[in-house]
Amino acid sequence: MSEVDSDETDVRRAVVLDYLAHGLSDDGRPQYAKSPAGYALDVEDFGLYQVAFDEDTRLTIGSEVVIEPADERDVVVDCQEVEYGALSSGAQTELEYVVEDLVEENEERFVDFYNDAQPITLRLHQLNLLPGIGKKLRNGILDERKRKPFESFEELSERVSGLHDPSDILVERILEELRDDDLKYRTFVGRQQDQNQE
Numbered sequence: 001m002s003e004v005d006s007d008e009t010d011v012r013r014a015v016v017l018d019y020l021a022h023g024l025s026d027d028g029r030p031q032y033a034k035s036p037a038g039y040a041l042d043v044e045d046f047g048l049y050q051v052a053f054d055e056d057t058r059l060t061i062g063s064e065v066v067i068e069p070a071d072e073r074d075v076v077v078d079c080q081e082v083e084y085g086a087l088s089s090g091a092q093t094e095l096e097y098v099v100e101d102l103v104e105e106n107e108e109r110f111v112d113f114y115n116d117a118q119p120i121t122l123r124l125h126q127l128n129l130l131p132g133i134g135k136k137l138r139n140g141i142l143d144e145r146k147r148k149p150f151e152s153f154e155e156l157s158e159r160v161s162g163l164h165d166p167s168d169i170l171v172e173r174i175l176e177e178l179r180d181d182d183l184k185y186r187t188f189v190g191r192q193q194d195q196n197q198e
Helices: 001-008 089-105 105-117 136-149 153-159 166-179 192-197
Strands: 012-020 039-042 050-054 063-069 076-083
Touching: 012 089, 039 063, 039 089, 050 063, 050 105, 089 105, 089 166, 089 192, 105 136, 105 153, 105 166, 153 166
Parallel strands: none
Antiparallel strands: 012 039, 012 063, 039 050, 050 076
């Protein structure tokens, strides 16, 4: 475990969204030739993956697995990035719950988004990409964070009038970025890995 810890930034983990013990339904091979498969969500940049699992492993939805680098994998045999539309219906259903859990478990990281969000253009701010955040709420967040950085979602709600569910707003935006391939701006999906390297 100490080797994994020493290279923690290089190890990419994902949460299992769906586990198909008998393989993918569109796999044309005979049943005995199919490997367990499923879908997973990267915990850092919310990338979606189709995953082939080791035949001797049984996993449950919500399990965390290593997807990269290949030599650190223990139960993942192979994985490839996929779009939302390629997910099984079970994985699509589970996605919202997993994203909610990740935002809740990494509260500091996501509260820091409210503390650190910047303008994208002269007319558009990263905060305005969040559902329900208009000019008034954006300005309320910016004014309050100048006084003192936010430390929790609860504090955000208390200090910014009209901002009732700051974590739910982030979950909604992440899901929108996952489902809509044509969004012009992405704040969370596919971006976290780049931000960590800066």
